[in-house]
Amino acid sequence: MNEKKKGEFKIVNHSVPRRDGRAKVTGKATYVSDVKLIGMAWAKVLRSPYPHANIVSIDTSRAAAQPGVFAVITGNDLEGINPYYGHAVKDHPLLAIGKVRYIGEPVAAVVAVDERTAFAALELIDVKYEELKAVLTPEDALANDAPLLHDRQFEAGALRGFEGEVTAGKKSNICQEHHLKWGDVDEAFKKAASVVEGEYYFPMTYAYAMEAYVAIADVNDNGVTVYSSAQHPFMVRHDLKAIFNLPVSQVRLIVPFVGGGYGSKSYTKIEPLAAACSWKIRRPVKLQLTIEEAMLTTRSDDAYTWMRTAVDTNGKIIARQARIYMNTGAYAENSPLVVEKSTNRCVGPYSIPNVQIDNYSFYTNTVPASSYRGFGCAQVTLPGESQIDELAAKIGKDSYEFRLMNAAKPGEEFFPKMRPFEGTLKEDLDIAAKAIGWKEPIAKGHGRSIACSTSDAGAYPLTSTAVRIHADGSVTILTGSTELGQGSHTVLPQIAAEELGVPFEKVHLMSSDTAITPYDRSTGASRTTTLMGSAMIDACREAIQQMVAMTADVLKVKVEQVEVVRGGVRVGEIQLDWSQVISKYYALPDGEVIGRAYIRKAGRFSQTPVFWETVATAVEISIDEETGKIDVDKLVTVGDVGLAINPALAEGQDIGAATMGLGTGLFEELVYEGPQLMNGSILEYRLPRFADLAKKIDLHLVENQDGVGPYGAKGGGEGSLNSMAANIANAVARATGARIRHAPLTPERVWRALKEQKAKSTL
């Protein structure tokens, strides 16, 4: 994959303008909410007002009698299909069945001629509940007398992608636990020269895609077709297939442009409910959630982490131990996988000889948690990178130097049994330090921080793709990858254009339609460039091999005599471009060549992770100590990406992730008062805005072509988020001496910490 070097690429490694640019700036880009099908009906959802309750009765007759209402469905109307689905475990009913497990859970759906009619009928549904005691935190969930949210074991999800045993449904509220251990932490902590220990809290957050969940389902005699805002259409297809007892060939997922994913649109969400509605009335049904409903559909796990880290007399980290409790809400979704990943990501990009991490994810009567950008990394990087700074301060070392001292080296198997590290952390940190002006003097009330993270990224290597080279030399690539904004519609044609030696403008794509585009497991975990990109290269090369054979056939020479040149072949004096090869082969300017590739966990992808997503970041902040308000003055990101297929897009992902990360460090948190989500609206959930823009932003990419992906590429787009909360906490500590272990560092939290610190220092 690494034959070409930086500087030798014609199209790859260039910031070509986005392929979807015109469509998006003219309003022509189609999202699911823009799609209309003939005869389409609309669904609206009635949601549970109780966190935990038995459903005693539901009377839908008044609603169903309304003019324009086609049907009202509840959990009692699902005979004939399999209503439970779920990525890790099938614990999630598409509508509440017998019991509700969180405020906001769908209890009934009205399907009507238009949205207004469906909405008006909702209040005519009478539901009687018998309230049960609710559990709201991991502590509640652990209590001896805690009611069980789920009292039976479930069928494991078919595609769950993690190997550990599923612990859900085994007579406790533990959804999943995961343990990681090497060395002997107890011994190490006994011998340690210095130890830092603390409890940290990373909040529940909401990814807040501007496009809320939406699905249009059409269940008819041919099968099930669903238009969805899903990131992983093939996974949703699998869930729907199981729900409707259909072969995969009769289930079709179509994903047009997605208005933001960030992990929150991973896996199945409202597609089963939309499909059940369509199944009932035998017409297409659109289910469009509002943003507030979306905030009652998914959130990220929060994490209570107890962590300790130890160094020896030389300042080398010798041990890290942590116990984490994550709150995964009413249904597992893919939290079991998040638990596994967040466990791994406690280690950070450091060589630590003794590690023990014990991680537990609990069912609670709150909105279900699912994956979020960083996939469990942000939750544990707050304690992880905070403790690096705390430890450095304790032993009198500069926190940047301390990181350099302990960073894993390229080629080091710093995480036993996993792919050796391929991040050049020293280079990354050096760039970050220089860009932030680490050594420069800093004014009072200002603080700097530098941090880093690495994630076992790329999810699971299972993908396939096809490339169609047409007789006129233009190319259509068929990819199961979805376009969430990350640029798959630009990067994949860039790779194909580079490989086939054709102009970028001649390569187009068809994406994310499971009936047409070959199987791709998922779009997430920063895996598209590495895995789909690799498949794209393989498919192009396979097509080229076919065209070499075609050339030999047409020119009546041996295959060995055919030389591949840029954009075609040469045999002696004769040079043919692909169009000529194909036209001659078919004896008409018609026909095509289809190249294909399969990727599985073998060969160069036999080791996990597919790659290490490694990033260094730095911030400089100023604090208004009277109000506690923090302003970010400078932001630096360094993405260790191997090779950026499109540098502008890679940098765009980094600043986007960093901004989202600053949100978690400064203001984003879902607030529960008892069972009630108090700020499930943009009026009270604070997102980063223009006014928060740092005055100076420096985005860097480190490209050593050291990854397993195309031309040495790795992936990116999540890493810059992970260390931001710690950066804020560390910068505040460096500026004021006050150490805050609870994100986000809202003005009031900062003010209180400074107040407490002042009180302490006057004692």
Added chain:
Amino acid sequence: MTDVKQILNLKFTLNGKAVEVDCEAEETLAEVLRDRLNLTGTKISCEVQVCGACTVLVDNLPVSSCTYLAYEARGKNVVSIEGLAKSDGTLHPMQQAFIDEFAFQCGFCTPGMILAAKALLDENPKPSREEIIHFMDGNICRCTGYMPIVRAIQKVAGTEKSQK
């Protein structure tokens, strides 16, 4: 549903052309544009006047079309994202600048963002960075971190500074 129903016959100018549309009194401009006129470029997101994804220009001023009754557009001059490019396909300078500066990713906030940016420069052709931020602060983007949007606006205004 209540027994009240009022159908309005609205006449206004949309993207430079006269339009006439019948709608109910409680329909928003976003509903009329998207559902009655099949112009789906205007996006609906927060629905509470905060995020600006639904921004449409009415008599040159940005409004939240998700909460602006269609009734209010009567007799007025409405510009949606579909009205920016020329009929021959030439993009408006702001649209081109958004492409050149990579000022969008998922694109869902983009129509509203571009119209807000256009309204800004129509009112204040050479805004300072602070003025850009103050005006645009009402539009939210979750993908780009805002910096490339500011750059795109500065590019069109001719007030770029090398801010990297």
Added chain:
Amino acid sequence: MMPLRRFTIDQPKSVKEAAEMLAHHGENGRLYAGGTELLLAMKHDLLRYEHLVDVKTVPDLNRISVGNGSLHIGATVTHRALEKSAEAREHCPVLVEMEHNVANVRVRATGTLGGNLCFAEPHSDPAALLLALEAHVHVQGKGGERTLPIDQLILGAYETALAPDELMTGIDVPLAAKNKRAAYLKFQIKERPTLGLALVMDADGGNIKSARAVVGSVSPKPARSDAVDKMLAGSRGEVEKRLADAAQALAEAADPVDDLEGSAEYKRHLIGVFLKRAFAKAMA
């Protein structure tokens, strides 16, 4: 989407007609101007009306003028029109500055100052400043007209003194005397202000003859007290020494509570911070 439930729109041609329509509809109807707050509440089913009376079709309610020692602002003047008004800027720059920072550019383009006051959202800027400026509002109903100071208009959260048939027709802001010094500062974390502090003083050289301090957004309605205002009068040096005590008294008057914006303790602290800063800004 959150569809609005069905309603009809009435188009009165005079204040009298509007009052009659409101009386006729009773609980089923409401006056409607920019709708920037009303329609949000209706989308969320917090309020339900089958009839909206569009006050914008009444002529002459959208003017800004100066006369009789006041800046007259018609009830349907938008935040933006006030923000851009040369007359308003000349006679009451602190008002213009406050309007420049209300909500966002789209709310300013369609929302009206009159509508804002009548909706009486606690987390809001204009009422606090107008109370400090001793503004009055003109109200008209079937029975006639009356004039109210702000603290007799706004009685609590989303609660005004307006009778069912009454509508506000305009706001009068007394013109600033030459020695008037004023500042409005706000602290905002989320989408609505967490705190707004308005300070208007009649100051001459180093001597503050009289002062009015109002804190908004930390209680159901803007808060002030005569006792606070007394503490803010005196020589500059004396007043500066009393600022902390005045802030405490103002916090007592406001009696903030714990909510999503912050704890009562934090808000009390912020009152002190922003009274100090407003004083410095006003005297600069």
